[in-house]
Amino acid sequence: MNLYDISVRTITGESKTMSDYKGKVLLIVNTASKCGLTPQYKGLQSLYERYREQGLEVLGFPCNQFASQEPGTNEEIARFCDLTYGVTFPLFAKIDVNGPNTHPLYQHLKAQAPENQNQDIEWNFAKFLVDRSGNVVKRYAPDTQPQDLAKDIERYLNE
Template identity: 55%
Template sequence: MGIYDFQVKTNKGEEKSLADYKGKVLLIVNTASKCGFTPQFQELQELYLKYKEQGLEILGFPCNQFAGQEPGTNSEVQEFCRLNYGVTFPIFAKGDVRGETAQPLFKYLVEQQGFKGFDESHPIAAKLIGALKENFPEILAGDGIKWNFTKFLVDRDGQVVARFEPTTAPSALAKDIEKLLA
């Protein structure tokens, strides 16, 4: 099983094959509109505009599993992203990204790239880690996705080559993306 074997739901509920993205560099991100990391939409959109002509696709997957930070409907999420951050990359249907109910795509991504720690130099890293320890200690165990805006980088051959936690700003991925686009 590889990345191109997965079907995902668009924000209109239609099936979309990831095989449609063969040959592209993918950045797959679980998102939320009411999160301390939500401003990352701005940098994600900047990356998309800068590199899409060279073959980058950013795929956003809204999730409400983390402190209810994505309460909206699929159309509300789409509208929020477009109006507040000018997002033009695809935002898919809302769904789970961790645990038993996780979308199969995210189970696969986590199997391919486990958790390697947070970037503790990020301005809200200490707050995130503290909140997880205090309120959601079970999230810290294992390789599962820890919070919104976890990012997975996939090369043109469909290999999941890197995972970046919410504490890594999208702009910090530019060099990794450029290597894969070259």
């Protein structure tokens, strides 16, 4: 399966395919609003603001699979992210990242990641970096701070 063939639904219910992001460097993150790592939204937004003009897209996929830390509706999640962290990067409808109902995007990301290939997502805020050609080039642990990704992002933006 090609990354760009995968369908996703925005947090407002709009249907898209990942091909909308073709040619961009992507940072794909499973997010949650009630997690100890939730303040990473601030760092993710900062990366987005810093590198968007150069071709970075940060894509947030809320997930309630880890200690029920994303219990809200898509509307509540969007409002929280906007009001609390000023998130302007694209957010998507809540999905599963592990188990029998794993979203096809996360099946693809886990299968293609060079590190921890095919391993389950361990917690909220696991991150995948995808190059401009749609290749999954790096997987980061949930506790990796967004600012620590800047060098890798710059490298792939400049390729």
